[in-house]
Amino acid sequence: MRQLKFYLPDEAATRELGAALAPALAPGMVVYLHGDLGAGKTALVRALLHAAGHAGHVKSPTYTLAEPYQVRLGGQAVETIHFDLYRMASPEEFLEAGFRDYFNHQTVCLVEWPEKGDKVLPPPDMHVLLQVSGQGREVELHALSDLGIQCLDRLRYPPSP
Ligand SMILES: Nc1ncnc2c1ncn2[C@@H]1O[C@H](COP(=O)(O)OP(=O)(O)O)[C@@H](O)[C@H]1O
Ligand SMILES: [Mg+2]
Structure with missing residues (x-):
């Protein structure tokens, strides 16, 4: 496992991290975002998709649970799916909706x-952990697979001055 930890003092810092993550991701990656309500998971995804x-708009797929986007990552067109499983009642719902595909x-x-999504969700290549800390957020990126480690190796954050 390889990990990085940053302090994001304000929302602009979250946006910069999202923008830095976008070109570092690669097709096939699964990223889990952890943190309480309001920790900044959606804010980070929004910044990433815009970058x-x-x-x-990017709003949390609270009721649809999943929202696909056609974007460009590292120069190639990649379908990126944003999930918010907060309101998912059971793992069967995930399977019946065909989300595995x-x-x-x-x-x-x-x-x-x-x-x-415990038990039905494919395993992650990377965990993103967000936590409120003072006025800002602590963020940890934990890479669990080769894809995840390569992603952290490519990540250019914080941006050089
Ligand atoms: N680094 C940061 N410092 C302070 N506030 C932030 C930071 N990043 C995001 N925010 C704010 O925190 C809130 C996060 O909301 P949201 O992204 O919906 O959280 P979640 O998806 O984790 O429930 C937003 O109001 C956003 O403006
Ligand atoms: Mg959210």
Whole structure:
């Protein structure tokens, strides 16, 4: 396992991290986002998707549970799916909705509340842990697989002055 830890003093810092993560991701990656409500999981995903070329809104898929986006990551078109499993009642719901098909070598899956998908969710390449700390947020990135480690190796954050 390889890990990085940063302090994000304000929302602009969260946006910069999202922008730095976008080109570091690769097709096939599964990223779990952990943290309480308001920790900044959606804010980070939103910044990432905007940096990857998505021009429209990004709102948390609270009721649909999953929202796919066509974006560009590291120069290639990649379908990126944002999950928010907070309101998922049971793992069967995940399977019946066909969400398993979203997880493949061509896509990137970003999952809020992965705890709710226990047993049905494919394993992560990276964990993102967000926590309120003072006025800002602590963030930890834990890489668990080769894909995850390569992602952290590519990550250029904090941006050089
Ligand atoms: N680094 C930061 N410092 C302070 N506030 C932040 C930071 N990053 C995000 N925020 C704010 O925290 C809130 C996070 O909300 P949201 O992203 O919806 O959280 P979650 O998806 O984890 O429930 C937003 O109001 C956002 O403006
Ligand atoms: Mg959220």
